[in-house]
Structure formats: C-alpha cells, structure tokens
Amino acid sequence: MTLARIESGKIGEKLAVSYLQGEGYKIIERNYRTKLGEIDIIADCKGCICFVEVRAKNSPAFGSPEGTILKKKQLQISKAALAYIKRFKLEGKSCRFDVVLVEGVDMPRPEVRLIENAFELDDRWR
Numbered sequence: 001m002t003l004a005r006i007e008s009g010k011i012g013e014k015l016a017v018s019y020l021q022g023e024g025y026k027i028i029e030r031n032y033r034t035k036l037g038e039i040d041i042i043a044d045c046k047g048c049i050c051f052v053e054v055r056a057k058n059s060p061a062f063g064s065p066e067g068t069i070l071k072k073k074q075l076q077i078s079k080a081a082l083a084y085i086k087r088f089k090l091e092g093k094s095c096r097f098d099v100v101l102v103e104g105v106d107m108p109r110p111e112v113r114l115i116e117n118a119f120e121l122d123d124r125w126r
Contacts, residue, residue: 005085008105013040016100019112025036025050034083037076041100042084048094050082053118069099074119097121107114 025043043053099118
C-alpha cells in the first residue's frame with residue numbers, strides 16, 4: 001500500500017468520525033485490532049453498538065467504494081466484532097454493521113454517505 005493511499009485512508013476515517021458524530025453516534029473506539037481482524041470504528045448509536053467499516057476513494061475509477069466490501073472482508077469484520085462483543089461482555093446488546101463511504105477524499109468537498117445495516121453477521125457465526 002502506498003503512503004498516499006494510507007494518508008487518504010486516515011483522512012477518510014477522520015471525515016467518517018466527524019460525519020458519524022454529526023449523526024448522533026458516540027465513538028467508542030477507532031482502529032480496534034484483534035488477531036482476527038480490524039474494525040475501523042466502533043460506536044454507539046441510540047444504544048446499538050455499530051461496527052463501522054470506512055471506505056475512502058479519491059476517484060470513481062475502479063468502481064464505487066461500496067463495491068469493495070467483499071464477503072471475505074465482511075467475514076473478517078464479523079469475527080473481530082464477535083471478539084469485541086465477547087471481550088466486553090456485550091452479548092445482550094443490539095449490534096449492527098454500518099459502512100461509511102467517502103468519495104473524493106482529496107477534493108475540497110468530499111462526499112460522505114452512511115449505509116446502516118450494510119451487511120449481516122454470517123450465519124456460521126450466529
């Protein structure tokens with residue numbers, strides 16, 4: 001991964017955090033890492049724990065950012081989320097997987113979109 005791409009990702013995450021806070025989310029953690037994977041943002045939205053994946057792109061080349069969250073990535077996020085739930089004993093809490101899409105990260109006015117309940121926990125892990 002190039003340095004420019006890493007920097008764009010960091011900017012995208014900052015924009016996502018700002019956007020989520022504006023929507024009433026309370027940020028709990030950023031870049032939560034386990035041996036099973038990473039979750040970009042963990043937030044509370046009206047009592048629901050939201051595991052948020054951030055996808056940032058500079059240009060529309062190579063498709064939309066939402067098209068980059070493949071089943072493999074969903075599975076990785078799901079495993080990390082389950083580890084988080086178990087570690088903090090949140091089994092009784094409502095949880096969901098959201099995605100924040102940031103397009104035109106390096107532009108003066110990037111577009112930020114939120115997809116709530118973007119995907120569900122894989123049946124193998126229920």
